[in-house]
Amino acid sequence: MDLYAIAEQIVINYGYLGVFIISFTEAFIQPIPPDVFIIGASFFGLNPIISAIVATIGSTLGGLFGYFLGDKLGHSVFVKLFGGKNLHKGEEFFNKYGVFGVIIAGISPLPYKVIAWLSGIFEMHKLLFTIGTIIGRLPRFLAVAYFGDILGNVNKLNEFNIWLFCLINSHYNSILDIIMPIISKTVYPLIAITILIILIKNRKFGIKLISILFLAVIILFSLKYLINEPRPYLVLENVHLLCYEGNEPSFPSGHTTLAFTLATSLLYYSRKIGLLFLIWAIFVAYSRVYVGVHYPFDVLAGIIIGIVCGYLIKIDILKLINKYRKYIKSYIIKRKIKKEK
Structure with missing residues (x-):
């Protein structure tokens, strides 16, 4: 048992x-x-x-x-x-x-x-x-x-997730129908431009930013194909669909994850710039539900992953690796000395 x-x-x-x-x-x-x-x-x-x-x-x-x-x-x-x-x-x-x-x-x-x-x-x-x-x-x-x-209460949570999706997705207008897809599509170009600018101004931070974004990508795609949740428009009727993402799994939201990873990381580069990007990331998160490609919980998961990954940029990974490498080396030497005695 x-x-x-x-x-x-x-x-x-x-x-x-x-x-x-x-x-x-x-x-x-x-x-x-x-x-x-x-x-x-x-x-x-x-x-x-x-x-x-x-x-x-x-x-x-x-x-x-x-x-x-x-x-x-x-x-x-x-x-x-x-x-x-x-x-x-x-x-x-x-x-x-x-x-x-x-x-x-x-x-x-x-x-x-x-x-x-x-x-x-x-x-x-x-x-x-x-x-x-x-x-x-x-x-x-x-x-x-x-x-x-x-x-x-998973079923209740799932019902709430769908209800919230329908609430956001069904309240649309002609102006937002133009704006939201544009915001949604800014993620990858803005990440590329930001990385390029930061690499020019601060190469060390730029490399760390690339590493953190790469980590976020690994996490989100691992979760996507592990959980394999279908997109809302594949299972729900009458979805107000403004973007199409094919059959790629829904959870978590990749755009939201990367937007919040970038925004959180930039807070450690420049607080003002980071806050501006954070506002942008919030709009990205909302847009992913509005355009019909993600449930609210997909977006929430993306926000959490993004913030956690972004926070990691403050840790000097190379220093950390070197520190533990020295510790392990010292430990091995001590063990050898003990054995010889």
């Missing part, structure tokens, strides 16, 4: 109690994270807020039990259960982060149960541990609970 089936059975048979038990036991001993069950709880109809709160209470109480075990059973039992390395790493972690370590473990994929035991071993104040757990766990569980709720 897979986790999906187990989650379904727990929710059907035990409801919130099942979420509590899983969250409680995971916080001090059992290895399966509660997230999949919280997602399942919301997916199968339980209230996401209540699920998240119940899971947080369960995890907090379970964490306190783990704290108690760590405090009473000490180092030796911990080492048997989790290994000596985790003890040493945990000590360093606590010395560095303190209560923030509990928050980090609560909200991240770090093994929370290990942190719970270590909190008891290293005698962290119980109140601080409890507060740290709640601060870390509640946002995480709310996020996964609502993710499950969204998955459980």
Whole structure:
């Protein structure tokens, strides 16, 4: 039986109690994270807020039990259960982060149960541990609970996506029918012109911009052919179609992705220019729905991908590669020295 089936059975048979038990036991001993069950709880109809709160209470109480075990059973039992390395790493972690370590473990994929035991071993104040757990766990569980709720309402989301498309696409006039296709078609020429100008003025930034746009292209086309969503005009009737994109998949919007990648990148070149391009990118995004070639969610995905890719331009990738290359080289040398000894 897979986790999906187990989650379904727990929710059907035990409801919130099942979420509590899983969250409680995971916080001090059992290895399966509660997230999949919280997602399942919301997916199968339980209230996401209540699920998240119940899971947080369960995890907090379970964490306190783990704290108690760590405090009473000490180092030796911990080492048997989790290994000596985790003890040493945990000590360093606590010395560095303190209560923030509990928050980090609560909200991240770090093994929370290990942190719970270590909190008891290293005698962290119980109140601080409890507060740290709640601060870390509640946002995480709310996020996964609502993710499950969204998955459980995919049909509703799809209906909303279509409704919003029809709302935008059906409200047209003769002026916008001229303007919107033009805006939509400016993306590739404007990208080419912008790259050329920036390469002349700032070659280093221009090369980085090309790299970021190339990354965006890889991501968007990977998603396009992985998801393979048909264009609105191929499945819906009475679409006000002003551009034709053939049978190429719809999700995400390529024009929107590249427009927002360019605009976000340019914010790190010149804020004024970047803001102007951002306004242009918003019009591009709207135009793709208006001309009938994309759903609003295609455009939204393009905006997100574009902003994320554009943000990456501020990272000096070459420096990053060199930094890690030096780190790896140093690590290999140290390993060789240890072996020789």
